[in-house]
Structure formats: C-alpha cells, structure tokens
Amino acid sequence: MARDGYVWWYVDALSEDGRQGLTIIAFIGSVFSPYYALDRSRDPFDHCAVNVVLYGERANRFCMTERGRDAVSRDASHIQIGPSGLEWDGTTLTITLDEVTAPIPSRVRGTIRLRPNGFTGQTFTLDATGEHRWWPMAPSSPVEVSLDAPSLSWRGTAYFDTNHGDTALERSFSDWTWCRADLKDGSAILYDVRRRDGSGQNLSLRFAADGTRRDIRPPLAAALPPTRLWRMPRSTRSDDSVSTIVRTFEDTPFYARSLLASTLDGESVRPVHESLSLDRFRNPLVTFMLPFRMPRRVG
Structure with a gap:
C-alpha cells in the first residue's frame, strides 16, 4: 500500500423494523485520524482502527480506537x-467486535454475520487521476446482529463496500454525499463527489440482489x-426532487449520517445517507477535538 494511502471495508445495516442500525468500518490508514495526519512517516499500517457505531431506540454507541501495525494481522x-476482526469463509462475512467507547468507556462486543447474495463486478474511480477507488461489493444482503454488550439481537439488511486510495481524501475532495436504499429487487446507490479541482462526479447506480x-x-x-x-450541509437526489429527514443518526462538525424518506427509480424508499465535508475536517479546531472520540493505543 502506498505511503499516505488507505483502504477501508465498510458495513452499514438496518433492522427489519427500522428501529436499530449500525455502521462498522475497518481502516488501514485511518483517513480521519489526527495521528495519521501528523505522522511524518505516513505509514498507513501504523494507523488502523475498527470504527463501530450503534444507532437505535435501545442503544447508541461510538467506538474508534486507533492501533499500530503490531496490532494488525x-x-x-x-x-x-486489535480485538476485533472480519473474516470471509466463501459465503459469510463474520465480524467479531470487542471495542470500547470514548470519551466515556462502555463495551461493544458481539458478532455480525452478513451473507451476500452475490457481488457486483465493477470498481469506480472517484477522482480524475485514479488515486481513489470504490467498489460497492454487496449493496444489499441479509444480516444477523448478535451483541452481548449491549444486549441486542436483530435481523435486517446490510450494505458492504470498500474504498482504496493512494493519498489523503482531503487532498482530492472538498466534500461528498452518498446514500443507499433497499429496493424490492436489490438496491440503489447515489454517490456525488466534489473534487479539489472544481470538477465533480455524480454516480446513480442500481443493482439486483445478486449484484447484477x-x-x-x-x-x-x-x-x-x-x-x-x-x-x-446536506443534500441528495430523488425522482421528484423531494426528500425528507426521518432521523439524524450522527451530527458532527464534518460528518452527518441520516435516514431519509424519498423516491428512487419509482419506489418509495428509506435511504441511509451521509454528508462529508473535508473542508471542515481540515479545520484545526476539528483536529483538536478528534482525539477525545478517537483514542490511540500503541498495541
């Protein structure tokens, strides 16, 4: 992997009743790490983390402890x-979690199993020079969540993708919005990026359940x-130019995650939506605040 680079694997899921949700991101080269930004060696393997966020009526948690290369295999x-991992056995992605929240410590521990019906066949380049690639591997898959801490179990649908890059996000992009929605057959994904050179890219994708x-x-x-x-700031796209906020999951200085109500490809949907401002992320005040939510452990 390139010096200054990154790769992450991303899962988000909602329960069948829409009352519980989670996001899990495993990072090599933690793109939002203040420690990585200040590290002159720019070694991505020395800045790894498993970010876990729980949303819902019964539990809300945020974990993101950064670890060095000795904690990675x-x-x-x-x-x-560290104590968390992702494993693929050919049919099931099993995620085992054992993380601690910050700044007030509490445990997030348990297992998530995602069983994709199929995989998509295309990787998308997000910038003009090919330094940032995105593969929406399994946009809609059955998922089972079983947590011991907090005590929580549910079934639903999950989205699984990966991003891989050769330089810092904030060098290439000023902001982006992304959303994914379950459809009757598969899913829809919207990904809109604004680049530092003033250009942009708006992706509108639909995949069947088997990844076609x-x-x-x-x-x-x-x-x-x-x-x-x-x-x-938040924005999105829909068939009729109308979309509403159902719930805001995360409201931070540079990032927001929300549940929307809108219409895509003729269907009424509840998209999971994110807004990311990399201009805000570069603000020194934000850099100062991040370690309170993102502690670092050497081992």
Whole structure:
C-alpha cells in the first residue's frame, strides 16, 4: 500500500423494523485520524482502527480506537485489528467486535454475520487521476446482529463496500454525499463527489440482489436541511426532487449520517445517507477535538 494511502471495508445495516442500525468500518490508514495526519512517516499500517457505531431506540454507541501495525494481522480472507476482526469463509462475512467507547468507556462486543447474495463486478474511480477507488461489493444482503454488550439481537439488511486510495481524501475532495436504499429487487446507490479541482462526479447506480447492475434514471437534486447541532450541509437526489429527514443518526462538525424518506427509480424508499465535508475536517479546531472520540493505543 502506498505511503499516505488507505483502504477501508465498510458495513452499514438496518433492522427489519427500522428501529436499530449500525455502521462498522475497518481502516488501514485511518483517513480521519489526527495521528495519521501528523505522522511524518505516513505509514498507513501504523494507523488502523475498527470504527463501530450503534444507532437505535435501545442503544447508541461510538467506538474508534486507533492501533499500530503490531496490532494488525491479515491474509486473503481475514483482517484482525486489535480485538476485533472480519473474516470471509466463501459465503459469510463474520465480524467479531470487542471495542470500547470514548470519551466515556462502555463495551461493544458481539458478532455480525452478513451473507451476500452475490457481488457486483465493477470498481469506480472517484477522482480524475485514479488515486481513489470504490467498489460497492454487496449493496444489499441479509444480516444477523448478535451483541452481548449491549444486549441486542436483530435481523435486517446490510450494505458492504470498500474504498482504496493512494493519498489523503482531503487532498482530492472538498466534500461528498452518498446514500443507499433497499429496493424490492436489490438496491440503489447515489454517490456525488466534489473534487479539489472544481470538477465533480455524480454516480446513480442500481443493482439486483445478486449484484447484477441494472439501469436507473438519474434522479433530480433534492435539498435537505442542515443538521441542528453543527449545521452540516446536506443534500441528495430523488425522482421528484423531494426528500425528507426521518432521523439524524450522527451530527458532527464534518460528518452527518441520516435516514431519509424519498423516491428512487419509482419506489418509495428509506435511504441511509451521509454528508462529508473535508473542508471542515481540515479545520484545526476539528483536529483538536478528534482525539477525545478517537483514542490511540500503541498495541
């Protein structure tokens, strides 16, 4: 992997009743790490983390402890970062978690099993020079969540992708929005990026449950209100230019995650949506605050 580079594996899931959700991101080269940004060696393997966020009526947690290269092991089907890991056995992605929240410590421990019906066949380049690649591997798959801490079990659908890059995100992009929605057959994904050179890219994708790509009419721009606390800008697209906020999961200085209600490809959907401002991320005040939520352990 390139000096200054990164790779992450991303899972987000919602329960069948829509009352519980989670996000898990395993990072090599933690792109939002203040420690990585200040490390002159720019060694991605010395800045790894498993980010876990729980949303819902019964439990809300945020974990992101950064670890060095001695805490990482991996092969073609497995990656372990500290006490947490992801393993693929050919049919099931099993994620084992044992993380601690910050700044107030509490445990997040348990197992998530995702069983993709199939995989997509295309990787997308997000920038003009090919330094950032995105593969939406399994956009909609059955998932089982079984946590001991907090005590929580549910079934639902999950999204699984990976991003791989050769340089820091904030050098290439100013901001982006992304959302994914379950459809009657498969899923839809919207990914809109704004690059540092002033250009942009708007991806409108649809995939069947087995990963086969389907045609989709590009939806229209739809305004959304900013978040309440940090006034993070939000926007999306929908068939009729109308979308509403159902719930805001995360409201931070540079990132927002939300549940929307809108229409995509003729279906009423509840997309999971994110807004990321890399201009805000570069603010020195944000860099100062991040270690309170993202502690670092040497081992």
